[in-house]
Amino acid sequence: MTPIATSRSTAGLPTGTLGVWWLLASEIVIFGGVLCSYIMHRLSHDWWAVEAANTNVYIGLWNTFVLLTSSLFAVLAHSAAQQGDGKLAARRLWYTIGGGAVFLITKGFEWRMEISHGMTISSSSFWSFYYTAAGIHASHVIAGMIAMAVVAMDAAKGKFLHRVENAGIYWHFVDLVWIFLFPLLYIAK
C-alpha cells in the first residue's frame, strides 16, 4: 500500500534518492561536529602529536585501500542494476559488504593492539577522540553493510533495483568520512 505521494517526482529526482541525500546532509553535520572539535583541539594541544605518533599509518592505509575498493564494487553494482541484471548487482553488493567486513576486522585487531599497549579511550583527550570518531564511523559501516545486505537480497530476486544506487550513495559517504579521518588521525603526526 505505497501511497501515491511516494511515486510522484515534482523535483525531478526519485523520492528514495532524494531521501538518501537529505539523510547524508544530516550525517555530514554529525561528523562535521566531531571533526571540527578534533581540529580545534589539535591546534591548541601540541602534545597530541606525541600521542598521535602511536597510530599505525600502514594499517590506516590498508583500510583506506579496502574501503575504496569496496566503493568501486558499489559503483559496479549500480551499473549492473542499471542494465537490469539483479543477480550480478547483488553479487557485487556482497563484495562491497565483504570489503566492509575486512575493514571492521582490521579495525578490531588494530584497536586490540593499541588497547593492549595501554592506549584506551580514557587515556587522554586525543585517544577519546580517536576511538569515538572511528567508532561512530564504524557504526556507520555496520549500518551500511546491513542496508546493502537487505538491498542485495531483493536485487538477487530482481526486485527494487533502483535501491542499489541509493545504497551505493550511502556507502560512498561512509567512504568519504574515512578519507577525512585517515589523514586527521593517522597522517598528521
Added chain:
Amino acid sequence: MAHAVDHAPAHDDAHGHHEQSFFMTYLWSTDHKMIAKQYMFTGMFMALIGGFFAYAFRMQNAFPGMHVPGFGMVTPSDYNMLVTNHGTIMIFWVAMPVLVAAFGNFLIPLMVGCDDMVFPKLNRLSYQIFLLSAIVLIAGFFVPGGGFGGAWTAYPPLSAVGNYNLTPAGSTFWVLAVALEFVAFLLGGINFITTSMNSRAPGMKLYDIPIVVWTIVIASILFMCSVGPLIAGAIMLLFDQNLGTGFFNPAMGGDPVLWQHLFWFFGHPEVYVVLLPTLGMVAEIICVFARKKLFAYQTVLYTMFGTGILSFTVWAHHQFISGIDPRMANVFTITTLLISVPIAEMLFVYIATLYKGSITLSTPMLWALGFIATFLIGGVTGIYLGTAGSDVYFHDTYFVLAHFHYTFFPIAIIGTFAGVTHWFPKMFGRMLDETLGKLHFWLTIIPFNCIFIPLFFLGLWGEHRRIYSYELFDELWKYQGIRQFATVSLLVMLAAQVIFIFNFFKSLRSGAIASPNPYNANTLEWQCPSPPPHGNFAELPTVYRGPYEYSHPDRKEDFWPQNSPA
C-alpha cells in the same frame, strides 16, 4: 476519535484499503494524520508534566519550605531536577513534537495535495523513537539519585561528573533521551522535506506552496543542519559520564567550553526551528480571518531563508561570559542584532496583512494576534541580551528567564493553541466551542503577562536564576511579594488550561459537525472532507493559483480555492 471508520467506500475500493484493527489504526498506523495526532497527544501529555514541574518549583520559589500540594516538600535537589526537566520537556518534548512534528505531519500532505508522506514507514519509526525517548526521559526521574539536575543546557563539568551533579544515573538517561529524540526528528524532517519537494499536486509551483509548509520545511532543514554537532556532543558527554573519556575534562586535555559551542550551535537555530512553524501558522490564520492576501509572499519567503542562514552565526551570544575572546563577542553581537531585522520584518508583514482587512476575531485569530503582541516583547528584550556589554550584567538573571519565556511561550503554547483551534475542525470533524475558547484565551494571556513582566524587573534588580530559596539574600528577600504574585498568576494560568481540555474533549464528542471548509479558506486541506479519510482526497487535486487569493475583485465570493479551475 470516532472518525476512524469514516472512510469513503469508493476510495477504499480504488486503493484496496480495508478496515483496520485498533492496533493497526492507533498504534501501528502509517497514516500521516494518525501520526500527527500521536505526536500531538504525546506532546500535550508531556506539557502537563512540564506544567506540573513549573507549578512545583514556583511554589517552592514563592513559599520556601512549604509542603506543595500534590508534590510534597521540594528539596534542593528536587528543585534542580524540576527546573532542568521543565526546560527540557517544554522545548524538546512539547514545542518540537507539537509544532514541527504534529502540524508538519498533519498539514504537509494535505496542503501540498497528496495522499500521505513519501516515506510512511519512516514516519511511523520516527514517532516510535520519539515515544521511546519520552519513556527514557520519564524513566530517568525514577532511578537512584533522581532525575538529572544540571540545568537543561547541561554544561560540563556539572553534567559530566556524577560527584558534582549527584544524579549520575539520571544524567545518563537524560542525555540518552535527548539523543534519541533528535534521531526521531531527523527521520521526520527527511520526510517533510522530501514530501514537499517531490509530491506536490500537479500545478503547484514553488510560490503556490502555503507559507506554513515552507516554514516547516525550512525549520526541518535548520534542524537537520544544526543538530549534528549536538548529537556528536551528546555521544561525547555520554562517554565522559560513563567511560571516563576526557572531551570536556581539562585535566585530560579536554575543554568544557567545547560543549557550550556544540550545544548552542544547535541551541540557537533551535529557537528558529520552533519559531518558524508558528510564524507560518499565524500567517495562515491571519490571511483566513482578515480575508486578505498575505503581504509580500516572496519577500516573506526570502526573509525566512535569510533568518535561517543568519541563525547559524549567532550562537556564541550565549557565551559572552564563558571566557570567549572579546573580539569574537563583538562579531556575535553584530550578527545577533542583525537577526532581529528579519523577525521584526515578519511582524510588520502581519500588521500589513491585517491593514484594511475584514477581520473576524475568532479564537484562532485571537491567538494569532496574541502571538504578535507577546512575541514582540520577547524579541525587543532580546536585544539587551544579544549585546555583549549589557549581557555581562543580565546574564543568568531572571531577565534572561523572562525574555526567553516571552519568546518560547508565544511560540510553543500560543502557537499550539492557535494551530489546534484553527485546524481542530479538519483534524476531528467537529467545531470547538468559541465562547469557551475565548475565555481560555483571556485567562491564559493575562496571567501569562502577570507572571513574566514582574520577573523582568526582578532580573533587573539582580535576581539570579536557579536559586532554591532567597531567604538568605537580604537584598533580594524583600521582593518576595513579587515572586508570590508571579506564582499565583501561574496557578491561575494552569487552572485555565482545564477550560481548554474540557472544551477539547467536549467538542470531540458533541461539538457541531464541521463542514469541509468552515472558514471559506483557500488552501488544499480545506478542500477535502473533515476529517480527511485515509488517502485524504477522493480525487487528488490539481492546483491553479496561489494560496492567498482572498477578496479577489473579479469574483463574487471572497475566496478562491487553489484547486478550483478558473
